[in-house]
Structures are given as structure tokens and as C-alpha cells.
Amino acid sequence: MNWDRIDGNWRQLKGIFKEHWGKLTDDQLEIIAGKRERLVGVLQESYGIAKDEAERLVKEWEKSEERALAFEQALRRNGNREMV
Numbered sequence: 825m826n827w828d829r830i831d832g833n834w835r836q837l838k839g840i841f842k843e844h845w846g847k848l849t850d851d852q853l854e855i856i857a858g859k860r861e862r863l864v865g866v867l868q869e870s871y872g873i874a875k876d877e878a879e880r881l882v883k884e885w886e887k888s889e890e891r892a893l894a895f896e897q898a899l900r901r902n903g904n905r906e907m908v
Contacts, residue, residue: 825886827858827859827860830858830860830895831857831858831859832858833858833898833899833902834857834858836898836899836901836902837858837895837898837899838853838856838858839898840891840894840895840898841853841856841863844885844891845867845870845871847870847871848866848870852866852870860882863882864878864879864882865878867881867882
């Protein structure tokens with residue numbers, strides 16, 4: 825997954841993250857700001873899990889075909905046709 829693209833489209837994509845990880849607050853989404861390492865840290869804090877577990881969850885999420893489709897649709901709605 826290209827996290828530079830996520831970072832560049834964060835405003836359009838952060839709702840997808842909030843849907844998947846329901847405990848994330850709007851303030852936490854602003855802290856994450858499209859950065860993978862920040863997502864891992866915030867997941868550790870919010871869910872009370874170890875870094876290894878947070879990393880595993882993010883990797884699992886990155887591989888999700890459903891996630892890829894949701895990202896593609898979000899980018900198309902905003903005039904960006906390139907895949908994430």
C-alpha cells in the first residue's frame with residue numbers, strides 16, 4: 825500500500841479508517857494524518873494492545889480487497905483515478 829498517497833488524500837480517506845477502527849476519535853484521526861506509524865501508535869493506545877498486535881492489524885487491513893475498493897471509490901469521487 826502506498827502510504828504517501830494515503831497521506832496526500834487523508835481528508836477524503838479518514839472516514840474509511842474511522843469505519844474500520846470505530847474507537848478512533850476525530851482528534852486521533854487528525855494525529856494520524858495519513859501516517860502508518862502514527863496509526864500503529866494510536867491503535868496501541870486506543871485498543872490497549874502491543875505494538876506487534878497493532879502492526880499485525882494494520883498489515884491485515886492493508887491486504888483487504890474490500891479496503892482497496894473503498895479507497896478506489898473515495899479517490900474517484902474526488903477526481904483522482906489512480907489506485908492507492
